[in-house]
Amino acid sequence: MNSTQLTQIRTYLLDKKLPIDILVEVYDHFISQISELQKEEGLGFDEAFAKVKNSWQDELRLYWNGSWDLHNNSRFLRKMYLIINRGILKKMLSAGGAVILALFITAQLSNAAVFRYLLTATMVLLTIFPLVHYLRHRADFDLAKKYNKYVLTYYQQSPAIFCSTFALLLPNLDRIYHNSDSVLAVFRFSQSAVGIEDSAFFWSVFLFVIFGNALVFIIQLNYLTQIHKVKPFLKFLQPQA
Known part of the structure; x- marks a missing residue:
């Protein structure tokens, strides 16, 4: 041709x-x-x-299927997005589960004082890492802004790609530190001394920090993988003036 x-x-x-x-x-x-x-x-x-x-x-064929997003999409794209979202969910659960398993093993091998510091450090590192990763690959992430007339990849549409759980972690860092005994007790299958309401909120924060940051990092990785496939095609597109 x-x-x-x-x-x-x-x-x-x-x-x-x-x-x-x-x-x-x-x-x-x-x-x-x-x-x-x-x-x-x-x-x-x-x-x-x-x-x-x-x-x-x-x-x-582009059409609106009555969904809440009000966008006209094709049947092909809807099927692709469903496959993509299922893949993201599977990876998030696997990555988050791996972190919890690592903390579980750590709980069996360390005392309460050491586990308190290791747990707190893990939560902080999980939150910082997506930001560092984003800044390290900023040029690739900025391509979506440079070619904003197009959608370069489905992953760029997720607001999670540009953030982490800082807004949740910072006001709850002290709670995580002081409730580390609760995590240790659960991981050692012993009774926790933390109250029910406090425990429910703490565990919500604990799980969200782990799985939320896993989600952010997975979306970032998928974005970078796809953007490298797109780069040879960029010569056919018009960047933003």
Whole structure:
């Protein structure tokens, strides 16, 4: 295919409002399917392109399905987003579970004083790490702002990518430090001396800091993976003036 024909395919897919990382994959499928039709059925580009567009018509048709977000999306994108969100949830539970397992093992091997400091340090490090990771890769994260006419990847739409749980951790850091005995007691399967209401709030904070920061970091990693796939395609897009 010549450059004009490839531009036609890109323009058609951009009109379907696909995030660029997903568009790149669909673009490759279009090229492969058009090439196969040209080779196997002896069709010209226009005929083959029309036939491929028709085969994707239902999947890429934009419509509102009555959902709360009010956005027109295609059936294909909705299926992709469902797969992506399930993957994020699975990774978050795995990562958060690994942190809890590590703390559980630490509780069996250390005394109350040591565990108090290790638990508090873990909560702080979990909160700081996503921020450090974001700043370290700021140039890649800023690409979404530079090309704000497009959605480069689904992950850039999550506000979690730019934050961590600082707002929750800071006012509760003292609570985490002083309630470390509660965590130690639970991990050692002994009775906790903390009151029910205080315990419920503390455990909510404890779990949110762990799983919330796991979520942020996973979204950041997924964003960076996808943005590297997008970079070769950026030459076809118009950055913000």
